Amino acid sequence: MSFVSVRNVWQSYDQRPILERVNIDIDEGDFISIVGASGCGKSTFLRLLLAEEVPSRGEIRIDDGPIAREPGRERGVVFQRYSVFPHMTVRQNIVAGEAFGTRWGWLGGKARRAAEARADAMLDRIGLSHVADNYPATLSGGMQQRLAIGQALTAKPRILMLDEPFGALDPGTRLSMHDFLMELRRETGMTVFMVTHDLAEGFKLGDRVLVFDKPRWDPQDPAAFGATITYDFDARNGGIPFQTIEETRYDPALA
Amino acid sequence: MRLLNLVPKRPAAILLAAVPFGLVLLAYTVGSELRLAANPSDRLLPALSTIGNTAVDLFTQPDRRSGDILLWQDTLVSLQRLFLGVGLASVVALGLGIAIGMLPYARATLSSFVAVVSMVPPLALLPILFIVFGLGEVSKVALITIGITPFMIRDLSQRVQDIPHEEIIKAQTLGGSTNVIASRVVLPQILPRLISSIRLSLGSAWLFLIAAEAVASDVGLGYRIFLVRRYLAMDVILTYVIWITLLAFLIDLALKAFSRRAFPWMGASL
Numbered sequence: 232m233s234f235v236s237v238r239n240v241w242q243s244y245d246q247r248p249i250l251e252r253v254n255i256d257i258d259e260g261d262f263i264s265i266v267g268a269s270g271c272g273k274s275t276f277l278r279l280l281l282a283e284e285v286p287s288r289g290e291i292r293i294d295d296g297p298i299a300r301e302p303g304r305e306r307g308v309v310f311q312r313y314s315v316f317p318h319m320t321v322r323q324n325i326v327a328g329e330a331f332g333t334r335w336g337w338l339g340g341k342a343r344r345a346a347e348a349r350a351d352a353m354l355d356r357i358g359l360s361h362v363a364d365n366y367p368a369t370l371s372g373g374m375q376q377r378l379a380i381g382q383a384l385t386a387k388p389r390i391l392m393l394d395e396p397f398g399a400l401d402p403g404t405r406l407s408m409h410d411f412l413m414e415l416r417r418e419t420g421m422t423v424f425m426v427t428h429d430l431a432e433g434f435k436l437g438d439r440v441l442v443f444d445k446p447r448w449d450p451q452d453p454a455a456f457g458a459t460i461t462y463d464f465d466a467r468n469g470g471i472p473f474q475t476i477e478e479t480r481y482d483p484a485l486a
Numbered sequence: 487m488r489l490l491n492l493v494p495k496r497p498a499a500i501l502l503a504a505v506p507f508g509l510v511l512l513a514y515t516v517g518s519e520l521r522l523a524a525n526p527s528d529r530l531l532p533a534l535s536t537i538g539n540t541a542v543d544l545f546t547q548p549d550r551r552s553g554d555i556l557l558w559q560d561t562l563v564s565l566q567r568l569f570l571g572v573g574l575a576s577v578v579a580l581g582l583g584i585a586i587g588m589l590p591y592a593r594a595t596l597s598s599f600v601a602v603v604s605m606v607p608p609l610a611l612l613p614i615l616f617i618v619f620g621l622g623e624v625s626k627v628a629l630i631t632i633g634i635t636p637f638m639i640r641d642l643s644q645r646v647q648d649i650p651h652e653e654i655i656k657a658q659t660l661g662g663s664t665n666v667i668a669s670r671v672v673l674p675q676i677l678p679r680l681i682s683s684i685r686l687s688l689g690s691a692w693l694f695l696i697a698a699e700a701v702a703s704d705v706g707l708g709y710r711i712f713l714v715r716r717y718l719a720m721d722v723i724l725t726y727v728i729w730i731t732l733l734a735f736l737i738d739l740a741l742k743a744f745s746r747r748a749f750p751w752m753g754a755s756l
Contacts, residue, residue: 283655302658313650316657318674318751327670332661336670366751379656386660 234259234422235280235390240289241457242275248457249275253289255441255460262416262423264437264466266430271443272458273426274394280424281306281392293389304332307388311395314379315367321378322363325350328385350385357381357411373404377411384419393425397432409436433466440464532721540721541728556710557726561733564695564707567623571630572684572691578631579638580680584672586639587646588664597643604636609697616702626698633694634687641686645679646672678749685741692734 233256240253250272257263267273278284279291282299290298293305308314315324329346330338338346354360357377359370367375376396383391397405413436416423427433433440442462449455494502511534518531532540544557585592586600612629619625649672657667699708707730714722745752 281655281659302655304659304661306659308656308659310652310656313652314656316653316671316675318749320751327657328660331657331666331670333666334663336662336666368751383656383659388659 233257234261235291235293236295237280237291238289240279240286240291242272242279242284242286243457247454250279250286250443250459251457252459255463257422257439259294259422260420262436262438263425264433264440265424265426265443266428266433266440267443267458269428271445273443276443277392277394277424277426280390281308304386305389307383307386307391309376309379309383309391309393309396311398315375315382317367320364320366321359321370322347322350322354324367324378324382325353325385328382332386353381353385371404372400373408376400376408380412380415384415384421388421390422390424393423395426395428398428405432412436434464437466440466529718529720532724537721537724541725544722544725557729560705560707560710560726561729563705564699565733567626567699567706568630568691568695570623571627571695572634572687574627574631575635575638575687575691576680576684578635579642579683580673580676582639583642584646584668584676586643587649588668588672593643600636600639600643604640608633608694612698612701621702626695626703629698630691630694634690637690638680638683638687641683642676642679645676645683649675678745678752681741681745681748685738688734688737692730696730 235255235257237253237255237257240250241248242250253276265273265276275284279286282291282302285298285300292298296305299306302308316327319327326338326343326346329349330336330343337343351360351363354363357380359374359378359381362370362374367378370378380391380393380396397408400408409432415421425433425436440462441460442464443458444461445456445458446461447456514531515534518533521528521531522533544555546555548554549556582592582596582600586596587593608629611632612625615625615628615632619628653671654667657671662670695706696708696711699706700712703709707726711723711726
């Protein structure tokens with residue numbers, strides 16, 4: 232049985248289909264890259280995985296669990312920006328990963344000291360211990376994203392979603408973030424979904440690369456049909472595609 | 487070079503900032519000299535020296551009847567009303583602002599209501615407040631609170647909605663409940679906005695305070711101004727006006743300094 236199962240998922244906004252007939256099974260520990268043109272629904276798909284939105288049809292389950300109706304601790308996320316809390320220091324941001332799950336959002340006494348010790352270990356791990364008492368606004372973009380990833384991992388999610396996490400970084404920082412992410416992944420064996428615009432990045436990091444596109448296209452009404460997964464590449468071993476193209480042209484005369 | 491690219495240097499900037507003050511002072515002095523030359527007992531534009539002497543008297547001489555220094559007593563009572571009104575408005579605005587900004591149900595219920603209420607001219611409600619709460623302290627504090635709360639609610643709820651959605655989602659993936667997100671993500675980020683909202687509202691708060699005191703009171707800065715108006719005591723009125731302006735300016739400065747110290751994470755964006 233697959234770890235994450237997506238069954239016949241459709242999503243429409245105002246009767247406009249964005250995604251249609253999305254079916255996929257993901258094994259535990261896989262790194263899934265999601266690529267596609269702008270507006271092809273890949274971010275929508277990520278929002279559905281995150282349970283930020285509920286699909287109009289179909290269902291998404293993690294490990295045969297219940298269908299989630301809102302984001303929770305089993306789903307971690309890092310966005311392109313705004314993923315850390317600006318009013319907390321770097322250490323407090325990491326501690327928040329544990330504290331937010333409590334009744335009032337605060338840890339006291341012994342629990343707090345233990346969480347802070349774990350936070351310092353995490354900061355060591357992600358190379359931010361020298362700025363533990365700084366506020367995120369003083370960090371560079373790459374450091375902020377490392378912090379965001381560390382914070383997400385602190386909550387021990389079952390799947391981690393990355394929404395163009397390195398999109399706002401310069402090429403050099405992006406490369407070092409790739410190494411950082413690969414190391415973390417080797418250590419944790421986490422199931423990761425990453426939306427990216429960068430095909431090379433998708434193939435470099437991913438075990439599988441999912442391509443979102445519209446298989447049906449009405450020239451008179453481009454928004455008539457939604458996107459789905461049109462390619463599913465096995466990106467291991469240099470990337471040998473194992474699934475056929477599902478592209479069919481929509482012909483109004485035949486409809 | 488274009489005018490919009492010309493930036494004054496430090497000493498020139500300070501000098502330029504002083505120019506309008508100097509001009510007003512000069513215009514007043516000239517006007518006062520002219521009138522006093524024509525009629526030495528003119529009361530409309532007393533000489534600066536007269537105002538200075540009156541000010542010293544007001545700040546130091548106790549009232550013959552009560553033995554209190556009236557100006558300090560007025561200041562104390564007025565500031566108390568002002569702080570009570572603004573404090574109350576802040577608490578209400580903070581609670582409702584966060585609720586409206588965060589919760590779709592609260593927004594659906596309250597946002598149109600608040601928008602309509604904020605259109606009611608508060609001074610038109612003053613008679614109602616006097617009838618309902620009497621002529622005591624309550625009606626004055628209530629006028630200030632009613633006057634500035636709707637604006638503050640709208641301002642704060644908008645600020646809450648300006649918090650990036652990503653942060654709210656992130657907090658949910660860390661397991662935060664509505665309570666936790668309100669108290670640990672939204673509230674701390676909205677507090678500096680509350681301070682700036684208070685700074686923006688203080689002008690109106692003073693307006694409502696002085697209006698309420700002018701209509702019905704027996705002590706207070708606004709009461710005193712409207713009392714001595716009957717005797718055309720311009721020197722007293724001007725002293726009070728300058729004093730009120732100074733107080734408002736100092737409160738604003740204090741709030742700004744507090745905001746800088748209390749919210750270091752805001753950086754330069756205050």
